[in-house]
Amino acid sequence: MTEPDMPTPPWERARRRPAPARVPLTRERIVDAAFAVLDREGLDGLSMRRVAAELDVAVSALYAHVDNKDELLELMYRRFFDGLHLPEPDPERWQDQLKEYARQSRVRLLSHRDMARISMGQMPFSPELLPHVEKLLALLRAGGLPDRVTAIAGDLLSTYIDGFVAEESIWQSRYQGADTKSWTEIRDDIRDYFASLPPDRFPNMLAIANLMVDESNDYRFELGLDILVRGLASYAEPTPPPTGLDTRPPTGPDTGPAAGES
């Protein structure tokens, strides 16, 4: 209809007010855009400029709503827990509930690219996360874990989950970036690498090489999780009757408290 090259007349320019169409910039919209950029470009590609571009906005506009890039990451981390639900602690099933929580966390982490790396750099003590931490602690204490074990179990579990997912994501993205090779080819390469080791010097590596390569991430996650939960369960006190079997520690409690660092 209108010629594209024609200059816009002054009245047209005066009437040009997409003001109602211009949605105001908020923290929520910024976080939304940041997640869009994250999923598309990964954490290394997540820059303030790209987030601003995603919103069709100048970079400096972001800084009116967000102090820092660090604060933006923190906001993303908090948003990430929206809708997370932990069940009411059931002392009979605390181990299953704990595992279910871990599995759920892993799935959530995997749903956003590089989210595990973001999670690793954050401390889970923001106001909206505290209720979840509280429920996790309730779960552990309901299982009969001594308080000093409970105090470290949360750290232990989230370190495991974040670390595992971060590692599996790195493997995943490192070899789908250079998309010439498929996953099975990569696996064969790794297998070949292990197989090329001198057998006399690396007998144990060779013995488990296939297991390290073949097992699915799901299985490895589940096994590591079970190891962790068994270790925790070995500290459970029989105050509430445990799973039905003996959960006393297999070895003597010789844990030296060691010296304080300060």
Place this chain on the structure above:
Amino acid sequence: MTEPDMPTPPWERARRRPAPARVPLTRERIVDAAFAVLDREGLDGLSMRRVAAELDVAVSALYAHVDNKDELLELMYRRFFDGLHLPEPDPERWQDQLKEYARQSRVRLLSHRDMARISMGQMPFSPELLPHVEKLLALLRAGGLPDRVTAIAGDLLSTYIDGFVAEESIWQSRYQGADTKSWTEIRDDIRDYFASLPPDRFPNMLAIANLMVDESNDYRFELGLDILVRGLASYAEPTPPPTGLDTRPPTGPDTGPAAGES
């Protein structure tokens, strides 16, 4: 003596040759300088330009010896294991040996600022690390762990060590950067924060708040380590007679292998 603004005459410029004093640039010297910068400025301050400045050398000179910053980090990671010694695996004491290895690793990681963060981003499969991995695997298998547990135990352990040290370093540096407050003051702040939570909504947090704050890092590390080792030990098969007590798993082996992801 000489006027500072005078241009240097050509012969003076021609005689300028500190050549004999100039030691040649090598990868080793670059890694040395990188460690110096790391310890002084931390990982965030470790830039190629600063490493070059440490060596009184142009930035581009580094790239003749090192492909990448990533490669430099990898070289640092490898250098980091120089002189590491793992004992010959003793099936009788495999749990103690494993713990000793973990303690030693933590001390090493703490000896260079932010080294844990570097370690987290690396894969332990460089040629000079393989012998150590091999010995670790030998240790675990000597303890009677099934191969599928051994295959994941190394990951589990190093994830724990790296994660723990990274976290403790962050706490350490975050509050010694703003050096106005001492550690005890920080601790009081945290204690106050926990104490300010509504007791009806956060009974479990309050119950263990003191433990989370008061326990030394050494003790928390040791406890987490013990939890891990107990979990591993619960999988040990009695082929070599274990520590003297029953090490059978406390709960039934209901670990679902789950579905492979590809």
Place this chain on the structure above:
DNA sequence: TGCATTGGTGAACGCTGTTCTACGACACGC
């Protein structure tokens, strides 16, 4: 003595997080 090769130099490119100044549209009081 001349030449080629090696290895460092300095400038440049494109990117980053962050800050500062200025402008333009809105809401309000007269």
Place this chain on the structure above:
DNA sequence: GCGTGTCGTAGAACAGCGTTCACCAATGCA
């Protein structure tokens, strides 16, 4: 209705980053 003031955005700028490129000087070899 009109000036005025405030708020939020735009755009340029700064310092620093990893990396690359064309040049240049000093070395060893013929």
